[in-house]
Amino acid sequence: MWQTARLVAAKDLNIEWRSRQVTNQVLPFAGLTLVLFAFALDRDDITARVAPGLFWLATTFSLIVLVQRAFAVETSDGALDTLRVAGVDPAGIYLGKSLALAAQLIVLEALLLLGVIVFYASHIRPAGIVLVIITALLATCGLAFVGTLYGGLAAGAKGRETLLPLLLLPVVAPVLIGATRAFEAAFGTRGGAGIRAGVEISDGWPWVGMLAIFAAVFGAAGVLAFGPLLEEA
Amino acid sequence: MRARPIRPRTAVCAVASGTVVGRMVSPDNAEPTRSAGPVVSLRDVVAVLGRFPALAGASLDVEPGEVLLLKGPNGAGKTTLLRLCAGLVPLARGEAEVLGHNMRTERDAIRRHVGLLGHQNGLYADLSVRENVRFWARTAGASAEEIDAALAQLGLDGRLASVAAGRLSAGQRRRTALACLIARRARLWLLDEPHAGLDADGRDLLDDVIRRAVRSGATVLVASHELDRAQALATRMVTVAGGLVYTEQNANPSGAQPGTVN
Amino acid sequence: MSATVPNIQSQQGVDASWVSRRWRGITSTGFSRFLGILAIVLTVWLVLFGLIFSPPDITQQSSVRIMYIHVPTAWVAYLAFGVTGLSSAMYLFRKKHSLIWDRFAGASAEVGVMFMGLTLVTGALWGRLTWGVYWAWDARLTTTAFLFVTYVGYLAVRRLGGSHHARARRSGVLGLLAVLEIPLVHFSVKLWRSLHQEASVANPSGDVKMDGLMLFSLFVGLIAFSSLYFWLVLHRQRVMYLEDRYEDADLDTALAERRAESTGGSHG
Numbered sequence: 101m102w103q104t105a106r107l108v109a110a111k112d113l114n115i116e117w118r119s120r121q122v123t124n125q126v127l128p129f130a131g132l133t134l135v136l137f138a139f140a141l142d143r144d145d146i147t148a149r150v151a152p153g154l155f156w157l158a159t160t161f162s163l164i165v166l167v168q169r170a171f172a173v174e175t176s177d178g179a180l181d182t183l184r185v186a187g188v189d190p191a192g193i194y195l196g197k198s199l200a201l202a203a204q205l206i207v208l209e210a211l212l213l214l215g216v217i218v219f220y221a222s223h224i225r226p227a228g229i230v231l232v233i234i235t236a237l238l239a240t241c242g243l244a245f246v247g248t249l250y251g252g253l254a255a256g257a258k259g260r261e262t263l264l265p266l267l268l269l270p271v272v273a274p275v276l277i278g279a280t281r282a283f284e285a286a287f288g289t290r291g292g293a294g295i296r297a298g299v300e301i302s303d304g305w306p307w308v309g310m311l312a313i314f315a316a317v318f319g320a321a322g323v324l325a326f327g328p329l330l331e332e333a
Numbered sequence: 334m335r336a337r338p339i340r341p342r343t344a345v346c347a348v349a350s351g352t353v354v355g356r357m358v359s360p361d362n363a364e365p366t367r368s369a370g371p372v373v374s375l376r377d378v379v380a381v382l383g384r385f386p387a388l389a390g391a392s393l394d395v396e397p398g399e400v401l402l403l404k405g406p407n408g409a410g411k412t413t414l415l416r417l418c419a420g421l422v423p424l425a426r427g428e429a430e431v432l433g434h435n436m437r438t439e440r441d442a443i444r445r446h447v448g449l450l451g452h453q454n455g456l457y458a459d460l461s462v463r464e465n466v467r468f469w470a471r472t473a474g475a476s477a478e479e480i481d482a483a484l485a486q487l488g489l490d491g492r493l494a495s496v497a498a499g500r501l502s503a504g505q506r507r508r509t510a511l512a513c514l515i516a517r518r519a520r521l522w523l524l525d526e527p528h529a530g531l532d533a534d535g536r537d538l539l540d541d542v543i544r545r546a547v548r549s550g551a552t553v554l555v556a557s558h559e560l561d562r563a564q565a566l567a568t569r570m571v572t573v574a575g576g577l578v579y580t581e582q583n584a585n586p587s588g589a590q591p592g593t594v595n
Numbered sequence: 596m597s598a599t600v601p602n603i604q605s606q607q608g609v610d611a612s613w614v615s616r617r618w619r620g621i622t623s624t625g626f627s628r629f630l631g632i633l634a635i636v637l638t639v640w641l642v643l644f645g646l647i648f649s650p651p652d653i654t655q656q657s658s659v660r661i662m663y664i665h666v667p668t669a670w671v672a673y674l675a676f677g678v679t680g681l682s683s684a685m686y687l688f689r690k691k692h693s694l695i696w697d698r699f700a701g702a703s704a705e706v707g708v709m710f711m712g713l714t715l716v717t718g719a720l721w722g723r724l725t726w727g728v729y730w731a732w733d734a735r736l737t738t739t740a741f742l743f744v745t746y747v748g749y750l751a752v753r754r755l756g757g758s759h760h761a762r763a764r765r766s767g768v769l770g771l772l773a774v775l776e777i778p779l780v781h782f783s784v785k786l787w788r789s790l791h792q793e794a795s796v797a798n799p800s801g802d803v804k805m806d807g808l809m810l811f812s813l814f815v816g817l818i819a820f821s822s823l824y825f826w827l828v829l830h831r832q833r834v835m836y837l838e839d840r841y842e843d844a845d846l847d848t849a850l851a852e853r854r855a856e857s858t859g860g861s862h863g
Binding site: 249253257258263266267269270271273274277278281306307310313314317318321325328329331 | 687741744745747748751752755756761764765768769771772775776779780782783784786787
Binding site for chain 2: 177178
């Protein structure tokens, strides 16, 4: 399983390295989203306050594009069929694709974070850096696991472009909520109804726990369910 | 009527009387492999694509070491037959055994040993030829030498090896897919229109690949419209039409006389 | 022609277990008629008690009457999604992989989505009358909205096509994933709201003072909608069974046509 996962992850990352599709298209897309949010909100004080939410919203949108891309690679020349015929361990495929997706998301998030700091004048409290990193890692795992699972479900289906967001967006809501709150704690900002600033860093940690549970639950579910899902579409 | 359909009734009779249709047609091959049993055994198989019954009760036996040529008009069900043997198309009705395993219940056991060259090549356009072959070979646990050998066998070891698969011509992509197949060391080869896009050299290479595969103990099913070429290789030939399989005379002129089912 | 049609076991052969035979026969029986009549009678009761006999609330006046629909539809929707999850598990984990469970899962999800839609609409109307707004980001409301969208997606996946068992497997996995998702969504939304300051609207429910007749009306509503749910699910799964069978019957004619192709061509 791990051997297969390693092979598949290396293959996916190699494909990305060769095609640079994420670098050339998804990154600008995510950056553009940040700029458009700023246009729509039109107030500097508001954008600074809701920066964490916009960051994770941009990441979630990019996730959908990345998942579509990850499975387009498999279906465009029938590679998915070949994987099935060859009896390649589905759990290995699942973990490998999740891993590659997570790696791409991490790079994207690092650059988006930079974008948020530049465009929205956000700043991370020094004490919050650890929180930001752990939150990003766990949320990314959760997003990658869920994204690969539902991507596999929608792969090969008619109308997958529209089906995937419908299935994926409700499921990633907990990650969006949790990661946003944790980032708010690290940034020391607070969006939403309460206008009080001064969130404690410690407010972020319960969310980290929630993100860890999310990643664990969907990771396990994906390892078990990916095989049945890959069976003839 | 030239061809005689293996109507399910006759097939049932044949089984009941202790004879199997495939063996009757090609008695030469039958005897030494009887103990091992057929590699592919389909009984009244129905496969449905959407609402369309691509296979409408097909029965077929393929013995070990055979090179079986499937011919028939477009839309006859050849591709579906091969994809069914590969476990990609579900069995709607009937029974199928491949490599001695039940297609309904033991699909995983079958898959490791089956190689399919379909209409699509299963290549990653952004990866080079070598990277593609290496990926598919390593998912099957092949060694570096086997990968190199497979590339060399299809003349892909030179400059072509580092070209992205997406930049290749149709024939070169076909060759790359064949190299992947060789490196995977399948026991049952399912080749769907393998000649498509190949030039004369490529076709010679393909014949060579098939001969070597058979020599190493594999069984090969080929669906092709290139009858001249394929007949030279095939030990037997069947016609697929209207989702049914019809046995026909032996494809190899030097082989046995045309057989009939009683 | 019929003489040459193969003696092939039908797709239902797999399905003809005692379960399916029993549940298939449950429509147009005494039991299903009883359920239907019960649902009608109780609905009439609910109209009488909800609109006429029960008193208006002291603070909410007549708008409290929406509760007699709102609460039972919510309850039934949750019940329906529970049944979907359970049936999905039964399909996936039972050795027989009986399609009957898949049909129950699908039928239940359809009815559940309908009732959940009613819950959201009645809830919004009640909210407008009582809170002055149609929607509040309350934990329960948000979870409910997510559930609704999730099962709309589930129904979309059921319509993807493929063989009956492909549909059953795919939607079965999704049905179980939805069950995993619900607590996570609920938990996260709840945590989100509790960390925030108090919601800007009044406590959504629980402060409704219930007198005896009001409670009884609510009780009638619960029983009425529950029996309606069971009646609908039984009949919907029966229709699904017939649809599946119709497709299979189609298959027999399609097979005959398909076989005829070969005799019309060069092999005739």
